[in-house]
Amino acid sequence: MISAYLYIRVSTDEQARRGYSLREQEERLLQYCHLNGIEVLGIIREDHSAKTFNRPEWQMLLVQLKKMRKTAVQILCVKWDRFSRSIEAAYEMIGVLRSLNTSINAIEQPVDVSIPENKMMLAIYLAVPEVENDRRALNVFYGMRKARREGRWMGSAIKGYINRVTPDGKKYIMPKLPEADIMKWIFEELSKGVYAAEQVRKMANEKGLQCERNNFWKIIRNPVYCGYVVVPAHKDEEMELVRGQHQPIISESLFYKVQDILNGNKRPLAVKIVSKDMLPLRGFLECPNCHRMLTGSASKGRHQHYYYYHCSSPDCGSRFKAEDVNDYFENHLLQYKLASEAGELFKMVVMDEYKSSRREELDERTLLYSKIEEQEEILANARRKLMKDEIDHSDFKIIKTECNEILKRLEVELTELPTSSENLRTIENLLDIVIVKYSNIDIHYKNAGIEEKRRIIGSMYPENLCFDGTGHRTARLNEALSLILLINSKLEDIKKGKDSLNLNLSPKVARRGIEPLFQE
Numbered sequence: 001m002i003s004a005y006l007y008i009r010v011s012t013d014e015q016a017r018r019g020y021s022l023r024e025q026e027e028r029l030l031q032y033c034h035l036n037g038i039e040v041l042g043i044i045r046e047d048h049s050a051k052t053f054n055r056p057e058w059q060m061l062l063v064q065l066k067k068m069r070k071t072a073v074q075i076l077c078v079k080w081d082r083f084s085r086s087i088e089a090a091y092e093m094i095g096v097l098r099s100l101n102t103s104i105n106a107i108e109q110p111v112d113v114s115i116p117e118n119k120m121m122l123a124i125y126l127a128v129p130e131v132e133n134d135r136r137a138l139n140v141f142y143g144m145r146k147a148r149r150e151g152r153w154m155g156s157a158i159k160g161y162i163n164r165v166t167p168d169g170k171k172y173i174m175p176k177l178p179e180a181d182i183m184k185w186i187f188e189e190l191s192k193g194v195y196a197a198e199q200v201r202k203m204a205n206e207k208g209l210q211c212e213r214n215n216f217w218k219i220i221r222n223p224v225y226c227g228y229v230v231v232p233a234h235k236d237e238e239m240e241l242v243r244g245q246h247q248p249i250i251s252e253s254l255f256y257k258v259q260d261i262l263n264g265n266k267r268p269l270a271v272k273i274v275s276k277d278m279l280p281l282r283g284f285l286e287c288p289n290c291h292r293m294l295t296g297s298a299s300k301g302r303h304q305h306y307y308y309y310h311c312s313s314p315d316c317g318s319r320f321k322a323e324d325v326n327d328y329f330e331n332h333l334l335q336y337k338l339a340s341e342a343g344e345l346f347k348m349v350v351m352d353e354y355k356s357s358r359r360e361e362l363d364e365r366t367l368l369y370s371k372i373e374e375q376e377e378i379l380a381n382a383r384r385k386l387m388k389d390e391i392d393h394s395d396f397k398i399i400k401t402e403c404n405e406i407l408k409r410l411e412v413e414l415t416e417l418p419t420s421s422e423n424l425r426t427i428e429n430l431l432d433i434v435i436v437k438y439s440n441i442d443i444h445y446k447n448a449g450i451e452e453k454r455r456i457i458g459s460m461y462p463e464n465l466c467f468d469g470t471g472h473r474t475a476r477l478n479e480a481l482s483l484i485l486l487i488n489s490k491l492e493d494i495k496k497g498k499d500s501l502n503l504n505l506s507p508k509v510a511r512r513g514i515e516p517l518f519q520e
Contacts (some may be wrong), residue, residue: 003039004074005061006030007104009046009082025078032076032107041073050085051133053093065100075104080122081129082106090126148231151245159183159211159219160249173246180249182209183225187250190220190258197262220262226255238401241408252412278307278322280453281329286464287311287318293464296322309467325467330446347431368414372407379403 006029008022022045033040042064048055065073075097077083083104084090097104105111111122144154153173157163160183162176182204189200201216211219223230223241227248233239279296287294295312298305307322382399385391391399445456 002037002074003041003071004033004076005041006033006043007046007058007061007075007077007082008043009048009050009055009077011047011049025082028078029076029107038074038076050081050083050129052086052089053084062096062100065097065102069100071101073100073102075102077104077106079108080106080125081132084126085129085133087123087126087130145231145234148229149242151229151242153224153229153244153246158222158224159209159215160225161246175247175249179209182207183219184249186220187225187254187258190261191254193261220258223255225249226252238397253415256409256412278326279309280450281309281322281325281457281465283454284457284461284464285309285325286466287313287316288466288468289318290316291466292316294318294320294467320467328467344435347428347435350431351428365414368410372410372414375403375407375410 006026008025008029010022010025026043026045029043030040032038044057044061046055046057048057053059061075080090083106084093094104103113106125109125111118111125113119113122147154152171153161157173157176160176160180161173163171164174165171185207186200186204186209189195189203190197195203197217197220198213201211201213205211219225224244224246225248227244227246228241229244231240231242278298282296283293285294286292290311290313292312294309296307296309298307300306309320309322309325311318379400382391382396382403386393386396441456445453448456
């Protein structure tokens with residue numbers, strides 16, 4: 001009597017569309033065995049893809065067949081596509097089964113391989129499922145590519161968005177709160193160039209965004225956040241960006257500014273060092289002996305931790321109590337209180353200087369226009385060389401892609417360039433912040449948190465301070481702060497009757513000085 005294992009397999013889509021349910025296959029196979037007098041050794045039920053044979057139930061069946069290799073056994077399935085959808089894997093597995101004294105057949109597509117001509121029919125039965133799979137995959141690929149060209153996001157929503165379906169069945173993505181707000185905050189922080197990307201990621205995780213390091217780098221490079229969808233390059237088609245149908249979270253100018261910073265092309269400020277509350281001066285102090293950077297750390301005592309600033313060189317040995325250094329800084333370095341009259345005069349000087357130099361805005365626009373014309377000329381020259389066969393089509397594609405990318409960024413910068421009135425209001429608002437903060441700088445510093453303290457220190461001293469344990473060497477102040485203090489001292493002299501109203505002030509204010517490094 002012939003003995004056989006019945007192999008039943010379904011995949012999710014086929015079970016729904018074709019009716020290849022496990023129960024239906026089982027009934028057919030059992031009926032076939034009953035009519036042909038075949039003993040059923042077992043029924044193997046599988047719910048895995050047929051592209052490979054890495055299927056749990058199939059592997060368990062192979063283990064059982066190895067134990068029974070002295071006995072001739074047959075495996076029966078309904079059709080050959082239940083066995084495999086890869087002709088290469090199918091022939092390899094048929095060879096494995098033959099070595100185990102086992103044969104396989106399909107009851108609705110029976111093949112007697114003892115007849116040589118029937119092997120051609122077996123090849124067709126095994127090839128058809130693979131062709132169907134490939135055609136289905138190709139249709140899905142081109143369908144998704146067409147959808148991307150229409151500006152639709154395909155697949156699961158990226159961080160900050162959520163998948164939704166319209167009443168007519170079309171899928172789309174929309175901002176998901178509060179993730180969308182966190183993503184906007186991430187791009188704004190990265191655009192400042194203050195913190196490294198990894199530090200921003202950790203701070204975002206504390207705000208509630210769960211994102212691993214590798215995925216974080218991918219999402220901050222994705223233009224979907226500024227309203228575009230990427231259509232990948234395929235064969236002769238170039239990669240392109242199309243305007244998406246979804247709502248953007250950030251502006252184009254902000255996205256490209258972040259990309260420039262990540263690429264190292266632009267960094268407004270030095271990357272900020274995250275410091276503990278007891279070490280606000282960490283990263284701002286210079287060793288008096290070897291002139292290296294002083295770092296900070298805590299030593300564990302019997303009852304508490306004691307904080308120290310110490311040299312980063314193990315051979316130097318410079319070491320100062322953090323409490324003493326912090327007190328010295330508060331008592332001796334923060335005596336820069338701005339008089340109300342000096343604040344108004346400083347604001348007046350800066351605003352007059354800015355109004356007289358509004359030509360800078362026109363110069364910036366002119367520079368952008370000239371860069372756009374330059375890229376257009378490069379593209380035109382490349383097109384002429386292509387027509388004269390001086391360069392091949394692949395080189396032209398590279399030049400065209402690079403020029404189009406640069407042109408897109410320049411056009412965004414030109415569109416986002418603020419008007420003179422907007423710049424005027426911005427400068428005025430920044431000056432008001434400076435005046436308010438420096439009018440009560442000592443109180444503001446003592447009541448501020450660690451991050452705000454470090455912003456104040458960084459805004460006052462563009463260079464590191466050299467502390468020797470009892471005092472500090474004269475450090476260069478921010479140029480705007482120097483001007484404020486000069487005005488302050490001259491006004492004090494006027495009050496005491498020492499001088500006339502001739503302040504001997506230069507009307508020229510440093511460009512960086514009118515833009516404070518800290519804001520509320």
